[in-house]
Every structure is written in C-alpha cells, then in structure tokens.
Amino acid sequence: MSGGLRTTNGTATDGRARDHVHAAGGAPSVALEAGPGAGDEVLLAPHPQRVGADDDRSGGGAPGRTRGVIPRGGGARRPGGDRWRSTLLGALVPVALLGLWQAVTVAGVFLPVQLPAPAAVWGAGTELLARGELGGHVAISTQRVLLGFGIGAGAGLVVGAVVGLSRHANLLLGPTVGAFRAVPSLAWVPLLLLWLRIGETSKITLIAIGAFFPVYTTFAAALRHVDRHLVEVGRAYGLRGTGLLARVQLPAAIPSVVAGTRLAMAQSWLFLVAAELIASSQGLGFLLLDSQNNGRTDRLLLAIVLLAVLGKLSDTVIGLVERRLLRSWS
Numbered sequence: 001m002s003g004g005l006r007t008t009n010g011t012a013t014d015g016r017a018r019d020h021v022h023a024a025g026g027a028p029s030v031a032l033e034a035g036p037g038a039g040d041e042v043l044l045a046p047h048p049q050r051v052g053a054d055d056d057r058s059g060g061g062a063p064g065r066t067r068g069v070i071p072r073g074g075g076a077r078r079p080g081g082d083r084w085r086s087t088l089l090g091a092l093v094p095v096a097l098l099g100l101w102q103a104v105t106v107a108g109v110f111l112p113v114q115l116p117a118p119a120a121v122w123g124a125g126t127e128l129l130a131r132g133e134l135g136g137h138v139a140i141s142t143q144r145v146l147l148g149f150g151i152g153a154g155a156g157l158v159v160g161a162v163v164g165l166s167r168h169a170n171l172l173l174g175p176t177v178g179a180f181r182a183v184p185s186l187a188w189v190p191l192l193l194l195w196l197r198i199g200e201t202s203k204i205t206l207i208a209i210g211a212f213f214p215v216y217t218t219f220a221a222a223l224r225h226v227d228r229h230l231v232e233v234g235r236a237y238g239l240r241g242t243g244l245l246a247r248v249q250l251p252a253a254i255p256s257v258v259a260g261t262r263l264a265m266a267q268s269w270l271f272l273v274a275a276e277l278i279a280s281s282q283g284l285g286f287l288l289l290d291s292q293n294n295g296r297t298d299r300l301l302l303a304i305v306l307l308a309v310l311g312k313l314s315d316t317v318i319g320l321v322e323r324r325l326l327r328s329w330s
Contacts, residue, residue: 116298121305124298138306141272141283144200145314148207148275149268153261155208156215161245163216164223174220181213185274193278203275210271211264218260222253258322262315269311 098118104110105117112120128134159177162169188206196202226249234248250257276285284303291300 113295113297116301120298121301124296125302128299128302136282137284137287137303138310141276141285142310144203144207144275144283145265145268145272145310148204148271149211149265151204152208152211152268153215153264156212156260156264157219157257159212160216160219161223164220165245165249170220170224177213177216181217185210185271189274189278198279202278203272203280206275206278207268207271210267214263214267215257215260218256218263219253222256223249226252254322254325258318258325262318265314265318266311269307269314273307 101115102118105112105115109115116124125134128137159173163173163177164170185206188209192202192206196205230248230252231244234244239247272283273285273288276283277289280286284307287303288300291297291303
C-alpha cells in the first residue's frame, strides 16, 4: 500500500489525514496518523472502545446515546479490597510458621539453647534496642547494601547495554563475564582483603560484585530479544543511538530489567553477610557471628529474621517502582 496507513483490523485509509474512527457496534477505534514517508505502513494500537458518535456540529446526534469509554473487565474493581486480600494471603505462611515455632518450643522438641521461643527472640531484640545497638546494626547493614547495590546495578546496566546492543561486544566480553559470574562470593574475600584491606571499601565492593551479575545478565538478554519490528519503526522515525535505546528498547526491556534488579537486591543481602564477616565490628552479619561465638541463639535468630524482613521490604520498594515505570512507559 503506498501513501497510506493500515489499521489493526487490516482495513486501509488515506494517510493524508488524521482521524479517529469510532465503531458503534463494539469494534475498537484506532488513531490514524500519517507515516514517516510515502509507502510506509504503520500499525497503531487501538484506543479504548467508545460508544456514540463524534460531536455533531449541527447538534443532530443520535438521541439517547452518550459518549464514553467502556470499562474493561465488565464490572467495577475494588483495588483496596484486592490489596488487603493479597496481604492476608501472604501473611498466612509466616503466621503458621510462627505458630509452629511456638508449638515446638513449648513441646520441648529442642533445647532452649538450640531453638529459643519467639518470646525470647523478641526479648533479645528489645534488649539490644534499649542499649542502642540494634539500630546501629540495621543502619550500617542497610547503608552497605544500598551503596553496593547502586554501584553494582549501575555497572550492570552499562555493561549489559553494551553487550546487548553490540554483537562484537557480546563476542568479546560475554565469555569472560560469564566465567566471572560462576565464582562464589566467598572466593572474592581473600583477594579483596589483599587489595583493599579491611574497611568499608572491601565490603561494598563485594556487595557490588553480587549485584552486578543479575542486572547485567537480564538486561543484556532483554536487549538482544527486543522485537526487531519495534526497532525498525523507531529508526524509521529518525531515532538512533541513545534516543532509540531510551524510547524504544529500554521500555520494551523494563520487565526483564526489574526482574534482574530484584535478583540483584536479593544477592546484595546475601553478599552482605559474607562481607560483614571480614573483620567487621558492626552490622547484622557481625551480629550473626558474634551471637554464634557467644552462644546467643536468640540474637542469632533475631539477625536472621531482620535480614528476611529488610530483604522483603527492599523487594517491595522495587515492585512499586516497577509499577510506576510500566504505567509511565506503557
């Protein structure tokens, strides 16, 4: 078809005008725009279904008809109720585990030194909080995770973009990065101590290593699998380089990027424990090791619970950011 556009249902129309075609019988309407040049065919997404005719300048519209948008899904939704229902369902397993924990300790299946009661763990937490130590452990661990995650995820995005967009970079860097990805976290500890000494730099570097690989892997793979038709349409509209990446390829890869970011955040909390075992004097990893050496199983379980809660909170924050990104770029 030359000089025209093709709608999503295969019908043709003149490309010299821009119009909105509304269907009265339930067919979705489409927005038609002139293509970038003669002979180009552009597929445009349908608008929400509308009822009624367009504004009649003579005032002679069909009687009894109103113009509006038909909601999808049939009926009204209650997002608040769905949110509360999801929260309650998600809380069932933790509450059940807590009840099982309490029942096992009351029945005397384990000695108190092996498995303290939930009340003992709560008491250890309030004791550390009253002494002003618990807040310091949580704050320094959160700071290390956020710094390491930011550095590692940022580097993963940059290297992933280079490898995902360039075939030559993929052939050059892909095998080497894949080999380093297989190195366990504890294997980096002696080398980081030798190079960076004992301090915050070695700990943050180890966490950054853990956050780098999930973001790099998912972002590079997502860019390689972006629909070629989308890329061709973007180039037809004059997009090149960073413009094409920002307006076409990155929005298409957002779900994979967010998935990799979630994995990277989880990896950051995992690498935190290994990092804080490097002659640390503060942090949840230090609290774990110190509690083991002093036989304080209640504090040890407290550190594990805090790591789980902080990891879940950070994952929830990333999920909220994902919704905003998808809403703004959809």
